[in-house]
Amino acid sequence: MHRTGYRKNYSRSTGFGGYGRKNRFSTPKPASSKRGHRDVYIDENKYISKHIESTQELIYDNAQSFSDFSLHSQLKANIASRNFAHPTKIQAKVIKPLLEKRDVLGTARTGSGKTAAFLIPAINNCLNNAQSRCLVVVPTRELAAQIQAECRVFARNTPVTDAVVIGGASYLAQMRALRSSPRFVIATPGRLLDLAGSAHVNLGAFDTVILDEVDTMLDMGFIHSIKLIISQLKTPRQSMFFSATLSPKAKELASAMLSNPVIVETDAQESIKNVYQDVVRVSPSSNKLDTLHKLLADANANEAPQKVLIFSRTKYGADKLVNAMRGKGHKCDSLHGNKSLSNRTKVLSMFKRSEINILVATDVASRGIDVPDISHVINFDKPATYEDYIHRIGRTGRILAGG
Structure with missing residues (x-):
């Protein structure tokens, strides 16, 4: 989508080298059996790329506008209120077949406008059919909250209601929300099956299903849960399947779930062109934390970054790194699965409001x-x-922004 007046920022995605040196800030763990041994070798050259400034021509389909789509008038007004003019490339390719009730298999990197690509036609369908209900299945609580926020913007001043069903939150509150039969239910697999098993949600009532970030759900071991959910949905139905990458397991699931789908592939993963990528090598005589501290200090001095996201392989490593960085004066906190939902929500909110600038x-x-x-x-x-x-570097370089 084209948001007028959107501010660009310029920075980089950086990986630390120095392989063979023990990580001082996390406990080594064997590779997960779910992943196999895909991480035996990764070509470092893939992590080195110069930044190419994003342009409207690279991101948007300027030959189309949202007014070209056959959408409900209030939905069009809500889209216009966001100052969206032209659809992004995946939106331009996905929205029309979804409005025609086709199944869609879409691959696009994070930050490409994928969420709106499936929400806009799904909301339009609910507005045109008072009996239609949509189920959105996602891997994490944070993604569910993000999709709910977007859904509420596009569904403003319409009868379309929603409920979020996620682990770590109150069962009672979610059961109350489901009693009113919301038109959209946005859920993580485990809690959804819990509530379906206790008859608080009827999966057979949904005629539209959206699976988002399927590759992540499969990595988290949700494949059997997803298959069980799909087996209980209404037939016939419209199905949408979105993933940043398509593993063999994801392709197998898509084949079983989709009926004669429109296949949409955008934004090849081999290069994230608008993100500057480099490897910072740490010699055996250097301290990895000191190198990180210097990198952040130099970045602040030269480019004044607004927010920095740092990835740790483990929960323990994330907490230990935060404690070490606080000792050097950085405003930071951690986000991982061992934290409660309320704590994760609070930390993310602090990061968004710039109360901390490192996550x-x-x-x-x-x-x-x-x-x-x-x-x-x-x-x-x-x-x-x-x-x-x-997935990691897709957190920067969002639409029309460098990273």
């Missing part, structure tokens, strides 16, 4: 972070796979 996160916890002014992403620990790397 240290694990890969899974970072999914769903939607903070448009993240200027730097730093891979303190090497990602397990190139797919993880794509």
Whole structure:
């Protein structure tokens, strides 16, 4: 989407080298059996790329505007209120077939406008059919909250209601929300199946299903839960399947779930062109934390970054790194699965409001972070796979912004 007056920022995504040296700030753990051994070798050259400034021509389909789509008048008004003019490339390719009730398999990197690409036609369908209900299944609480916020913007001043069903939050509050039969239910797999099993939500009532960030859900071991959810949905139905990358397991799931889908692929993952990427090598005689501190100090002096997101491989490592960085005067906190939902929400809110300017996160916890002014992403620990790397650096370089 084209947001008028959107401010660009320029920074970089950085990974630390120095392989073979023990990480002083996290406990080594064996590779997860779910991942196999995909992280045995990663070509470092993939992490080095000069920044190319984003342009409207690279991000948007300027040949189309939202007024070209056959949308409900109030939905069009809500889109216009956001100063959106032209659809992004994935929106231009996805919205029309979804309005025609086709199934869609879409691959696009984070920050490409993917959420609006599926929400706009799904909301339009609910406005045109009073019996239609939509289920959105996502891997993390943070992503569920982000999608709910977007849904409420596009559905403002309409009868379309929503509820979020996620682990770590009150069962009672969610059961109350489901009693009113909201048109949209945005859920993580575990809590959704819990409430379906206790008859608080009827999966057979949903005629539209959206799976977002499928690759992440599969990495988290949700494949059987997803299959169970899909088996209980209404048939026929419209299905949407979105993923930044398509692993063999994701392709297998898509084949079983989708019926003659429109396949949309945008933004090849081999290069995130608007993100400056480099490797900072740490020699055996150097301290990794001191190198990070110097990198942050130099960045603040030269480019004044607004917000920095640092990735740690483990929860323990994230907390230990935060404590060490606080000792050097940095305003920072951590985000990972061992924190309660209320704590995670508070930390993310502080980061968005710039009460802290550095957030240290694990890969899974970072999914769903939607903070448009993240200027730097730093891979303190090497990602397990190139797919993880794509997800990590997708937190910066959002629409029409460098990173």
